[in-house]
Amino acid sequence: MNALSYISISFLIIPLMALFICILLKRSRQNLGFYLMGLFTLTQMGFALHGLVLFNNLKISEFLFGLPITESLTDIFTLKSVSLVILFCIGLVALVSLLIANKTMPEDKKLSYLRLLSTLILGMNGIVLINDLFTMYLFIEIIGISSFVLISTTKTQEGLESAFIYLVMSALASILILTGIAFIFMRTGNVEFSYLIEVAKTQGNAPQNALTYLSYILIISGLLIKTGAVPFHSWLPDAHQSADTSVSVLLSGIVIKAAGVYCLITVTEIFGNLYVIRLSLAIIGIITIAIGALFALHQNHFKRILAYSSVSQMGYMLLGISAGGVLGLIGTVFHIFNHAVFKSTLFTNAAAIHEETHTLEIDKMGGLQKQMPITATTSLIAFLSTAGIPPLSGFWSKLLIIIALWNAGFIGFGITALVLSIFTAAYFLRLQMNVFFGQTPESMKNVHEVGGSIKFAEVFLTIITVAVGLGFPFILLYLEASGIL
């Protein structure tokens, strides 16, 4: 038990230590800060994997712990197996963001980027570890403030405009979530997850009080604004387009997932028994996939296409949540991991292209495959994974979600999701044709391959995609053997 308690405490203590080190760091030593933060994120990934191994050996599924500050060691945090997978994703995306920011961030902003990155990691680690509705709101607020300041770090005109839109939508979402929590507190005197799950089990599918329905609608609406689902998605494309690429990776890779989808998973456990709510989540999911894909077909800016693609993939995760059951949960969590990996690969490619050609409008590019071969190959593999081509990892997660929908009785939704993945392939194919294949225009004749940390990040992420895709059947067999499936 000792190793597990050290691991679980370190998820919160290590980013705090990084925070204090960044306070003491001088401007001249900021590269040392980058190396330290890289080391810390690698440690977080290693600890998450080690935690999964320990959970398997000890045959437990959750672990309560507390921070050893007061004498009475109260158990205030909970570590679940789902949390470990998301902690691994957080470490991975933070590492990729550091590798990109090493090259693209202007020199005088690197130290403030490091500090805000540590508070962001702290907020996201906190959300997956707590067992309480109100603390979840508090950590959502921490993530909101940190990402708002990160978006507005480069003080260009577009950056500030999109930061303000993000702030207004985020404040609206916070108010809705908080009002929902206040109504739940009015109904039952306790807001802990364990207590609310007990109450939900005894009630089953019975019709509820009007106050209860109102609180559920408010909390789900607030969380949908944070996720970027339609019709609340208007902040997402602007924020991704105008922020620096390292911040876009963070936003699309973990912020909309930790603060949005993971909180929806935990909240759906409380009232997932109500059929009306699951049906409405499924309808919103289908509309999100469709509208995200349709808008992505018209755009001309590389990062804007990727932002609408994120909106579309959030729809798949909403479908997985609404399907319910163990298969739906495993499909959604695995899709979170896959989306983190392939969206980070695509944003890294965007950073590479921006570094070399200083533009991101795709109608000015063409035929870059001969000059940037590694970028083209990794982008192609990421595109195949998004569209769900076997044997890459994206195929498995989409398959699991569609099978879960079939089991839950949402057969029409499953068929529609399958048909809509043609749109996913369509807009990515258009992107690839415009950027990498075709004729090279005159202005692009002398770009060369990007070097250094960005190339390393691309290759690393592609290796993970292919390896997990080839090895996923073994994970499925293992899960079946240990009785979870």
Added chain:
Amino acid sequence: MEITISICLGFMLIFAVIAVMNKSMLKSAIALALVSIMLGVVLYLLSAEWAAVFEISVCSGLVTVISVSAISLTNEDKGQLQKKYMDKKRMAILPYILILSGFLLVFIVLTAKIDLPYDKISEPVSDSLSEVLWNSRQADVWGQIIILLTGAFAVVTLFKEA
């Protein structure tokens, strides 16, 4: 006691509408401070003494000082303010919306016979605030420390001249 609370709630609404609709930013900030004081009185009458003290000292003190200093450092000409922002015209519809929705809410509640799910007002459970805050809500205290550090770093980042 209930009549006092209702009068304070009425004043809160009036001050809030003044804060939203006024065209001078200074008067809006002072109206916000008055809303906080009224809320503090209501909290004290609902037997939440510590929360009332925090509300009056922090919200109507600290937040008002911060907003007033931000307003006075970014001072624009009063004639300009009136012409550019047109706050009174843009938000002139607010009192009508509020009165209409107030009547609508009361009407819905009375006709649909919606009831709050409790029988009678319970006696206060004898947990003092310090026990609750430090023992069972310790995660909240950690969250507060982290959000204060985040706010400090955000201000440092925003004030560095590029």
Added chain:
Amino acid sequence: MSAFEIAVLATGFLLILAGCFCLMRTYHIIKIIIGIEIAMKAVTLFIAYAGHINGEMGLAQSFIITIIVVEVVIAVVLSGISLNLYKKYKSMDLRNIRKLKG
């Protein structure tokens, strides 16, 4: 429902409505702070009333104290960015920096 309950709940709803209206329709950056603060005070009122009914006053007071800390941090960060914008663009108007399309 007694008249007192209706008064408290109706005031809370109307304050949230006023706050969200101010948040979405304003052109001045500092008014955003005022809108968010008014809506959070409405939530404070709901939580205090819920604690009064349930008898769990300690829990309600710790919620209220946490919400007050969040309000202060939001006010400080927004004032900071408004001062920064004023130094750069010499205006507090949000319309001056609106250029992106949705």
